[in-house]
Amino acid sequence: MESEKIVHVIDLGGADATQWLELLHLLAARPEGPPHLRLTSVHEHKDLLSQTAMALTKEAERLDVPFQFNPVVSRLDALDVESLRVKTGEALAICSSLHLHCLLASDDDATAGAAVAGGDKERRSPESGLSPSTSRADAFLGALWGLSPKVMVVTEQEASHNAAGLTERFVEALNYYAALFDCLEVGAARGSVERARVERWLLGEEIKNIVACDGGERRERHERLERWARRLEGAGFGRVPLSYYALLQARRVAQGLGCDGFKVREEKGNFFLCWQDRALFSVSAWRGRRFD
Structure with missing residues (x-):
């Protein structure tokens, strides 16, 4: 994203302005000047999106960062990818924090196996093997692959709460x-x-x-990273190791929590936020194509 002139970030299920305020400050400090930033935020509550838009727009004006906010009022499992309004020539990044697992509930709905909204228009990976019987989560990931993101960052609970029993x-x-x-x-x-x-x-x-x-009705279907990795790879995504700088930043944040029990563990380019030796959350990065 360093030399990009137009950056489009899609925040799936988020309405928290905190991390995007930090991004605005980072972009404003670029030696070559900030890019035009488009932020598309997906959330089911319009009021939260309005609050986020107000806070970010005000800060972008103060920092003189060209900024556009695109609110999409929708639940993730009802999202039409066309509403994300991705344009040719944009450097696209997708962020999902603790929301993808809700899509797994759709497999038990009467709509199980239906393609994601706008599915006829989505571009699919030749390697993904998506079929009419594909689950909602797999179809949704395939639709995201079709948007050709430069990077997608996924944070999920590191737990197995989706067992049938x-x-x-x-x-x-x-x-x-x-x-x-x-x-x-x-x-x-x-x-x-x-x-x-x-x-x-x-x-x-x-x-x-x-x-x-x-x-x-059971929407909290948390699964471990190893299972999400199989889904993401099946949809055509390739792993991107998180940087050492990002690891240092994550550990600095963990230390700032004021408790010795918080740790950030790195494993195969992924980060795990741990309490003592128990991994609680995973953070992984993906790219919209496979690596050779």
Whole structure:
């Protein structure tokens, strides 16, 4: 992206302006001047998108970075890729943070096996092997491949919460969320409003969805990176190792959390955010073509 004049970033399922504010500052500091930045953000809540647009537009004007915000109000499993409005000549980057797993619920819906919205228009990898019986997640990844991104960054929970059997899901969830609650115990004061909200409205709702719901209602279907890697490679994506500089930045952020238990582990070019020795989240980078 260093020499690109037009950069288009697609944020799948995100409405948090924090990381994009940092990107604006990085682009503003480029010696050759900032590119024109287009940010397409996909979220089901219009109000959150409006807040993000306001914050980013204001900062872009202050930094004198050419900026355009394209809000797309949609759930990820109902997204029409045409609404992303990708244009020829743009350097395209796609970011998905903790949202792709929701597509796996579609396999239990009555629409299982249907192509992603706009599927007749999508370009498909000759290596992907997509067929009419392809799952919603696989079809969606194939549609993203068809957009020819220079890079796609995927962050997902490093857990196996998509088993058909309740016992297996329960045991896996017990171990995974025990580690997350340990993080909160060390890093957040008991009785704080913020901690209570995270425990009840975020982690509590995820746990309830994993163990008490089934079929299309069970949307928290977390899977480990090794399974996502097979899907992404099947759709035509190739792995891109994350840089050593990115690793240093990630470790600096982990150290800034104020707890010795947080670690960032690098493995085969991927990053894993860990609590003690338990991996909680994976971060991987992909490119819209296979490498020889």
